[in-house]
Amino acid sequence: MSGTKWVDPAPFEGARPRFPWWVWLPNWAKVAAAPFVLLWLLARLAVRLVLVVVRYPVSTLLPLSGYVFYLHFGLSPLVLALLALTAALVLWCGLDRTSFLRLGWHRLLTEWRRATVYVPQWRTVMRLADLAKENRGKEYRPKLRRVRSEGWRDKVRVRMIPAQSPEQWEARRDNLAHSFNSKSCRVRVLKPRVLELDFIHSDPLTRPVAVPQLSDSTEVDLKKVVVGRTETGKPWRLRLLGSQVLVVGVPGAGKGSVLWSIVWQLAPAIRAGLVRLVGIDPKGGMELGQCPDAFDKVVYDNGADAVELLEEIAAEVKERASRYRGIRRLWARSTGEPFTVLVVDELADLVAYQQDKQLRERATRAIQTITSQGRAPGYAVVGLVQDPRKEVVSFRHLFTTRVALRLDEPQQVDMVLGDGVRQRGAAAHEISENTPGVAWLKEDGQREPERARAFHVTDADLVELGLFFAKATVHDLPGRPGGNEGSAAA
Numbered sequence: 001m002s003g004t005k006w007v008d009p010a011p012f013e014g015a016r017p018r019f020p021w022w023v024w025l026p027n028w029a030k031v032a033a034a035p036f037v038l039l040w041l042l043a044r045l046a047v048r049l050v051l052v053v054v055r056y057p058v059s060t061l062l063p064l065s066g067y068v069f070y071l072h073f074g075l076s077p078l079v080l081a082l083l084a085l086t087a088a089l090v091l092w093c094g095l096d097r098t099s100f101l102r103l104g105w106h107r108l109l110t111e112w113r114r115a116t117v118y119v120p121q122w123r124t125v126m127r128l129a130d131l132a133k134e135n136r137g138k139e140y141r142p143k144l145r146r147v148r149s150e151g152w153r154d155k156v157r158v159r160m161i162p163a164q165s166p167e168q169w170e171a172r173r174d175n176l177a178h179s180f181n182s183k184s185c186r187v188r189v190l191k192p193r194v195l196e197l198d199f200i201h202s203d204p205l206t207r208p209v210a211v212p213q214l215s216d217s218t219e220v221d222l223k224k225v226v227v228g229r230t231e232t233g234k235p236w237r238l239r240l241l242g243s244q245v246l247v248v249g250v251p252g253a254g255k256g257s258v259l260w261s262i263v264w265q266l267a268p269a270i271r272a273g274l275v276r277l278v279g280i281d282p283k284g285g286m287e288l289g290q291c292p293d294a295f296d297k298v299v300y301d302n303g304a305d306a307v308e309l310l311e312e313i314a315a316e317v318k319e320r321a322s323r324y325r326g327i328r329r330l331w332a333r334s335t336g337e338p339f340t341v342l343v344v345d346e347l348a349d350l351v352a353y354q355q356d357k358q359l360r361e362r363a364t365r366a367i368q369t370i371t372s373q374g375r376a377p378g379y380a381v382v383g384l385v386q387d388p389r390k391e392v393v394s395f396r397h398l399f400t401t402r403v404a405l406r407l408d409e410p411q412q413v414d415m416v417l418g419d420g421v422r423q424r425g426a427a428a429h430e431i432s433e434n435t436p437g438v439a440w441l442k443e444d445g446q447r448e449p450e451r452a453r454a455f456h457v458t459d460a461d462l463v464e465l466g467l468f469f470a471k472a473t474v475h476d477l478p479g480r481p482g483g484n485e486g487s488a489a490a
């Protein structure tokens with residue numbers, strides 16, 4: 001007691017023991033319930049056993065069937081059967097490696113990693129990473145669900161605990177990666193409360209992706225132009241119709257390969273007049289000058305000519321938009337007008353580095369008009385940028401598809417792909433110098449970024465592309481004595 005105030009000398013800090021409710025039941029009730037409880041426990045055990053077999057089919061069924069085989073036929077037939085099985089697996093791998101990996105090897109790897117990495121360490125890692133919580137004596141721990149190993153990554157499904165958000169997991173990506181012995185970890189939201197963690201073990205995009213054969217078919221889907229391969233092995237489909245594309249990367253990151261992969265896939269449609277390419281290359285034609293025949297119009301500087309071309313396109317956009325108003329909402333092939341792709345090789349040269357303030361402002365206005373209004377009348381801008389500075393990024397939101405090739409700093413990734421995308425795993429600043437053409441992609445409306453590699457368009461491919469566009473030349477053959485004069489297309 002100090003004065004009139006009571007001070008508790010030793011406040012009680014121990015947790016009150018909590019007994020389960022059934023402890024208070026009368027004995028006769030416990031005896032009556034015992035058979036039901038036993039039955040329930042047996043049913044749970046059976047369910048657990050089934051789950052183990054479903055989760056680990058190879059490592060449970062294979063030894064079990066081996067044992068049954070041994071009991072029926074003895075040791076020597078078992079050894080022979082195992083040798084035959086091994087030979088069959090080697091043959092399978094040799095004949096069809098893809099299906100062997102998918103259905104055989106990756107299943108085994110899944111079971112191995114689940115049993116040796118994720119299950120034994122899950123509880124400890126969740127507690128130490130502060131992802132498990134205790135409330136009134138009860139522990140809430142995220143549930144480890146399905147594990148799938150694909151060799152280069154393990155996909156681990158997780159059910160979050162109540163009141164948890166994906167951002168809490170994104171903030172602990174590095175902790176999780178190190179804890180589960182992987183190079184990095186990415187977080188994807190599958191549905192409310194369910195996440196999928198990708199634990200990355202190696203890079204499946206280390207090898208360049210060769211361009212496909214130049215096709216003659218003009219049937220190109222402008223919503224899904226295939227310009228490379230994603231890390232899951234699927235085609236990288238770039239949306240041009242209804243989208244504006246911004247490609248950013250440091251020098252040597254492979255911007256050229258994204259650009260030429262687009263041109264490569266559009267080539268038949270360009271030749272047939274269904275798609276029109278217009279280009280501006282402020283670097284004096286170093287990039288677009290490699291295949292000028294692909295372009296309907298091309299300007300090789302960032303001066304008045306380039307600005308006039310931009311304004312011409314902006315005027316076309318407005319004119320087409322006014323004609324389409326009330327008739328159609330989106331350009332279609334049936335309009336009979338070509339879909340126009342405006343390629344600007346170094347966008348910053350026009351809107352940021354141009355010394356003449358008036359030209360700079362005119363260029364900015366025209367590009368903003370084309371990107372903001374060009375979607376419906378069939379105009380797409382493919383803007384390539386080395387340095388995502390403020391001036392370019394100020395209208396970044398007008399580019400609905402953003403491609404981040406190798407960048408220098410994490411802040412640049414945020415500038416290009418938007419806030420929060422890097423936290424989901426889009427580490428464009430960590431792309432290796434040895435893998436030009438690898439990029440992180442983000443489309444508006446799609447939460448998860450994707451990683452992909454553009455086709456490697458070599459100098460020889462560009463020569464082939466040039467020949468594809470070269471106009472058919474008519475040569476007069478010398479007249480044969482007594483024969484008709486002829487001509488041939490070369």
Ligand SMILES: Nc1ncnc2c1ncn2[C@@H]1O[C@H](COP(=O)(O)OP(=O)(O)OP(=O)(O)O)[C@@H](O)[C@H]1O
Nearest residue numbers: 208250251252253254255256257436437454455456
């Ligand atoms: N997709 C790719 N696959 C393999 N190699 C590539 C790929 N893209 C580019 N490269 C190689 O990387 C190097 C640089 O590529 P590229 O010139 O396209 O980069 P860039 O970003 O356009 O550079 P800059 O800004 O200087 O023009 C080239 O030697 C090229 O062969």
